[in-house]
């Protein structure tokens with residue numbers, strides 16, 4: 001017995017919207033039929049999807065699940081539940097846990113927990129570039145690759161030594177694996193909680209300069225050119241980084257990049273006060289930077305959208321702007337934010353947004369999922385594009401509530417998430 005998802009709004013290969021039906025059998029997509037004509041559903045379950053978007057499941061290549069070590073912020077169980085509610089069927093988790101993901105043992109621990117407690121969501125662990133993320137000694141790339149890591153990164157900190165980064169890239173290139181970089185030169189960021197700009201000036205805070213990010217981007221593009229590695233830039237937030245990535249692509253360097261919803265939607269001028277729910281790394285930048293990252297996403301300089309879901313507890317965030325940790329949660333607001341602010345306003349097509357959250361990340365990281373096609377795993381997300389709801393952090397399924405988007409009125413809420421033909425989350429059984 002299979003499941004027919006009937007009368008949904010589908011996007012065809014060119015991103016055009018049509019009405020159609022999807023048959024799921026044995027965990028795979030068994031048929032996709034366009035048009036109003038109803039298929040024979042005898043002997044199958046039926047999910048009525050009239051008026052709902054039926055999208056390939058969203059893919060988030062940059063998330064923090066916090067387990068092991070920081071279970072008060074998030075666990076694999078709570079993080080995957082939050083992800084599934086946000087419409088994500090595949091997520092790639094960053095290695096800045098405790099211990100960090102720098103051994104096969106820790107990779108296996110995460111894979112095992114994801115299998116047993118992961119709500120069906122596909123969890124792809126990253127492996128560290130350096131032991132303990134200290135930037136001194138490379139991890140065993142080959143062993144980590146064999147254990148199944150998706151790529152190497154020290155996200156949470158930048159790799160400060162150029163030689164270390166070059167060695168990492170050489171090794172990764174030999175193994176055909178990407179290097180994923182949190183770009184931050186620490187000598188240019190000394191104890192600053194927000195970016196340089198009007199908010200920092202007004203509140204007497206030190207500011208993080210744009211160059212602290214862009215210097216690493218430029219350095220690493222040169223090293224990627226020299227080593228031939230696939231180099232992927234995390235959470236791009238500055239005009240200068242965009243310029244360098246654009247040039248890198250023009251000259252044929254294998255460079256890809258990601259951007260987060262908050263860097264597309266907020267600038268440092270929007271920070272309402274000394275509230276640490278507006279503190280994240282990279283920080284909110286100037287309006288000019290926001291315009292630059294939007295344009296870069298639109299023209300393909302930036303390839304994909306990720307959340308950088310970075311949960312922290314209320315106690316930690318209550319320490320205030322200067323002392324609280326950097327990071328905001330993202331799973332449960334990402335699609336509604338981008339749909340409401342960019343698609344419903346007519347700036348982007350629905351197909352464009354979906355592509356940057358599904359098939360593009362799959363293409364960049366060589367994943368099988370991300371497409372609604374016969375034979376693929378039935379990883380699907382149904383979205384209600386009409387109902388408007390307010391962002392209510394108290395209702396998040398994440399353990400943490402650190403978001404700057406409280407009270408935003410949004411449309412585009414996922415209502416059902418399916419992974420491999422199994423329902424990972426539905427609005428009705430929340």
Ligand SMILES: NC(=O)N[C@@H](CC(=O)O)C(=O)O
Nearest residue numbers: 064155156280281310326327
């Ligand atoms: N983005 C953040 O502000 N914080 C991340 C670390 C990171 O992504 O660099 C975290 O782990 O909390």
Ligand SMILES: [Zn+2]
Nearest residue numbers: 155156182234
């Ligand atoms: Zn980072």
Ligand SMILES: [Zn+2]
Nearest residue numbers: 094155156308
């Ligand atoms: Zn991160």
